[in-house]
Amino acid sequence: MTKTLRFSALFAVLLLGACSAPTSPEVAASPASGTLSAQSVLTWQALRQGDSGRDVVTLQYLLRHRGQTVTVDGAFGAGTNTAVRNFQTANGLTVDGIVGGNTWEKLIATVRQGDNNNAVRAVQDQLRTGYSYSSVTVDGAFGPGTDTAVRDFQTKRGLGADGIVGLNTWHALVTGSSTGGTGTTASLASQILNNSRITLGTSSSTSGGNPRQNIADTAAGRLAKRGCAGNANCGLTVALKRPLLQAMLNIAGGNSYYVTSIAGGVHSANSDHYAGLAFDIGTWNGVSLASPNSAHTAARNACLAAGSDPSQTFNAYYDPPGGHSNHVHCAWN
Secondary structure: OOHHHHHHHHHHHHHHHHHOOOOOHHHHHOOOOOOOOOOOOOOOOOEOOOOEOHHHHHHHHHHHHOOOOOOOOOEOOHHHHHHHHHHHHHOOOOOOOOEOHHHHHHHOOOEOOOOEOHHHHHHHHHHHHHOOOOOOOOOOEOOHHHHHHHHHHHHHOOOOOOOOEOHHHHHHHHHOOOOOOOOOHHHHHHHHHOOOOEEEOOOOOOOOOOHHHHHHHHHOOOOEEOOOOOOOOOOOEEOOOHHHHHHHHHHOOOOOEEEEEOOOOOOOOOOHHHHOOEEEEEEEOOEEOOOOOHHHHHHHHHHHHOOOOHHHOEOOOOOOOOOOOOOEEEEOO
16 A cells, blocks of 8 residues: 555544544533543532432432432432442542542433433432422433423523533533533632622621622632521521522623622521522612512512522512512522
8 A cells, every 4th residue: 555545544534533523512521431531620519428418319319320229318328428439449430439520420421302210310300409490300201391491401501402411411400500610619709709790798787797708708718607597596607509609690691789698697597598598689780679679570580590499589579578678589409
């Protein structure tokens, strides 16, 4: 074979490989094939024994999907720890029982309409319980209702709305972030501090920490000071949660607003404010919410679009006779 023919043959092979590459960014980025880079480039919520909550439920469903025997109860106990270590061993990962980026990205599986498995249950549970898509049923069957919810979720977080739950959509579901941020609470808080559309209250009369102090403490890696509703809450702190912080940034994408309370202030003893999951808006796009007006509804709708819990998102019109007549209260799960 001449040098020219050998070159032509090599060029043809390279061209064929380039033309056969997947075109969907979700499918292309998905680890469904089991082939991943040595180190995850995304920031994931690390889980370990002792943790509990929605993301642990997701982990447990995914472990089941990958053939591990584990109870889905939202508690990262000894059984889940054993299942994680078994999975890590089987997949050539560091066996430490900690579910970090590399373990998450080996666990997740690309799912789409027509699939029926435990990975679909994980998606449905996140959508229904974590993001208030109440029409979604956790049955493992990826039907039209799940497809509609996935596309809506993708649209709200700036993802390609193709209905395919691949790497980027899984990451947004688990971390509550969009692909545009790093996903860490400190970095999100720093972005909020530097966002000219978000004004954080600094009133020294606010019980606990004022909004700016809450965000500044979070940006510095510290816990936020809580307000007081009786002595049980006084002097306590809380970690502001990712869904709240990411939503604050998302809402500011096309609006400006003034924050009157995050973890501080006086609220009911079990308020989402004291759980690091709620904030109050006092001014919306330059319009004061001191009295009921159309800005109340606009602000509430923006919170709902950013994934707030409809049953915990109040204003003068949705909370008669009005414990929220001078602000809009937005809370996340």
